[in-house]
Structure formats: C-alpha cells, structure tokens
Amino acid sequence: MVRAIKSGALVAAALSSFAAVNASAGDTGLDIGSSRYTLSITGFVPVVCRATVDATSVPAVAGEVSLGTLNEFCNSPNGYAIYADHSAALAGGSIVVGGQKIQLSETGSTRIRMSDHADPE
DSSP: OHHHHHHHHHHHHHHHHHHHHHTTTOOOEEEETTEEEEOOOOOOOOOOEEEEEEOOOOOOBTTBOOOOEEEEEEOOTTOEEEEEEOOGGGTTOEEEETTEEEEOOTTSEEEEEEESSOBOO
C-alpha cells in the first residue's frame, strides 16, 4: 500500500510539473532527454435527471388536496420536461406547482415543468 501511495504521489507530481510546463505553450507533449511523452485526460459526465415527490398526507380542504413537494434535478445541458400522468376523469381539474396553477389535460398526461437548460438542485 505504501508503494502505491508513493507511486501515486510521484505521478501527481509529474502531472503537476507537466501541466505547469505546458500550460502556456498549448502543447500536450513533454520532452525529457531524447524522449517525448504525451498525456491526454478525458472525462465523461453521465446525464442524470430525476423528479420525486415528498408525499405528505393532508386532508382535502374545499376541493384541494396537497400531494406533497416536488423535487427535481437534471444536469442535461439540453433541458428537460416533467409530466404528471393522471386519470382522464381529472381533466379540467388543476394542479399547483411552484405557485403556478396548471390545468390538467384531457389526454391524461400534463406537462408541469419545462426547462431549456440544466437545472441542478
């Protein structure tokens, strides 16, 4: 284990030096003696989107029922949409999301939120 840590520290120090030497040059190569070394690092971030409802049990008052709190997270740079699926019999009713009243559609699926960009928590 100690040997791996020392190796890791050596690699980190080499990468640090490599980055410092080449940061202004724009070159990805490093010449040491008669040898030339290159290093390229690429990362990928998966797209994660989720919407959850923290359900709370609140008795109906004057035709209104609290369904809870909607929590959403999406890191898609292209944005996202959230739909509420419901019984067609609820068409004409409404749902309040973020203080906005949204009419439920006759199709049984109503878009309740749309964003054209990533919207992290």
